[in-house]
Amino acid sequence: MRVLGIDCGGEYTGYGVVELCSEEELVCLTCGAIRLSPRQPLARRLTRIYDELGILISEHRPGEVAIEEVFYALNVKSALKLGQVRGVAMLAAAAAGLEVAEYSPLTIKSSVVGYGRADKQQVQHMVTRLLRLPEPPEPMDASDALAIAICHLHTAGTLQRQRAAAR
Amino acid sequence: MRVLGIDCGGEYTGYGVVELCSEEELVCLTCGAIRLSPRQPLARRLTRIYDELGILISEHRPGEVAIEEVFYALNVKSALKLGQVRGVAMLAAAAAGLEVAEYSPLTIKSSVVGYGRADKQQVQHMVTRLLRLPEPPEPMDASDALAIAICHLHTAGTLQRQRAAAR
Numbered sequence: 001m002r003v004l005g006i007d008c009g010g011e012y013t014g015y016g017v018v019e020l021c022s023e024e025e026l027v028c029l030t031c032g033a034i035r036l037s038p039r040q041p042l043a044r045r046l047t048r049i050y051d052e053l054g055i056l057i058s059e060h061r062p063g064e065v066a067i068e069e070v071f072y073a074l075n076v077k078s079a080l081k082l083g084q085v086r087g088v089a090m091l092a093a094a095a096a097g098l099e100v101a102e103y104s105p106l107t108i109k110s111s112v113v114g115y116g117r118a119d120k121q122q123v124q125h126m127v128t129r130l131l132r133l134p135e136p137p138e139p140m141d142a143s144d145a146l147a148i149a150i151c152h153l154h155t156a157g158t159l160q161r162q163r164a165a166a167r
Numbered sequence: 168m169r170v171l172g173i174d175c176g177g178e179y180t181g182y183g184v185v186e187l188c189s190e191e192e193l194v195c196l197t198c199g200a201i202r203l204s205p206r207q208p209l210a211r212r213l214t215r216i217y218d219e220l221g222i223l224i225s226e227h228r229p230g231e232v233a234i235e236e237v238f239y240a241l242n243v244k245s246a247l248k249l250g251q252v253r254g255v256a257m258l259a260a261a262a263a264g265l266e267v268a269e270y271s272p273l274t275i276k277s278s279v280v281g282y283g284r285a286d287k288q289q290v291q292h293m294v295t296r297l298l299r300l301p302e303p304p305e306p307m308d309a310s311d312a313l314a315i316a317i318c319h320l321h322t323a324g325t326l327q328r329q330r331a332a333a334r
Contacts (some may be wrong), residue, residue, distance in 0.1 A: 043261040046254050076239055078248040083250020087213050088258055094210040
């Protein structure tokens with residue numbers, strides 16, 4: 001099972017593709033961040049996000065996409081910016097025929113660190129350990145995107161085991 | 168000159184295509200609203216907006232697109248919803264190679280009604296008169312979208328006249 005995690009942001013949009021190879025082994029196939037120049041027109045910035053996510057999906061062929069659920073933002077202006085990127089990211093997944101799962105920040109942190117109020121450094125530390133990476137994924141947005149993908153793999157694994165137990 | 172105005176919203180997204188036929192004559196080619204069912208998954212709703220706007224653009228071939236600038240919203244949640252739709256609408260315009268112009272609500276109302284604090288009914292009334300429509304465009308989102316298109320045509324016309332005067 002292979003998952004693309006996307007961490008949407010007004011300036012940086014992180015991404016990470018994680019594969020569950022055996023029951024315990026998680027492998028990072030790629031990660032990074034798309035940086036949008038605030039000097040470019042908005043429509044061009046959004047087109048870049050859409051195109052880069054499309055390329056990423058066609059290169060790495062994830063079976064599912066996971067993104068963070070957002071309930072709050074610093075303010076209305078940042079919520080609007082974030083929403084624009086988020087809409088385009090969901091569209092890119094849907095265009096490739098992929099389902100999009102959404103997880104709250106609390107669920108993601110609990111799943112990766114075991115503690116819902118963990119900070120970004122703790123998430124980065126655990127992502128590095130879980131994926132056995134030689135060094136912490138940078139920028140932080142890439143690490144957050146990997147955490148979202150790991151959270152989805154954990155959740156999907158738990159659901160599968162629950163279904164198996166119910167049979 | 169033919170303009171597609173888009174009035175983005177969390178539930179209804181209005182659209183209207185207006186053509187400036189002679190110096191004074193504005194003609195409405197189509198208008199309406201795309202309604203998103205809140206029961207559908209978000210990715211599917213966004214895909215529908217993107218696809219319907221794409222069809223509209225290929226059918227009516229506007230030369231430019233105009234949308235409302237947003238500085239505030241009721242709250243962060245509605246700003247996020249609005250942002251998602253707005254991002255996808257801008258992407259649909261960019262995919263067709265069209266420039267997107269943004270206007271503040273104040274500019275749109277001033278341009279159509281002559282008064283920046285006009286209410287939606289006043290906008291609808293003036294849109295009906297300016298386009299010589301047999302009846303007011305419904306829903307209100309369609310009327311707002313036509314107002315955005317008219318605002319862009321007025322502004323573009325003024326710019327042209329300024330440039331001509333400067334020569």
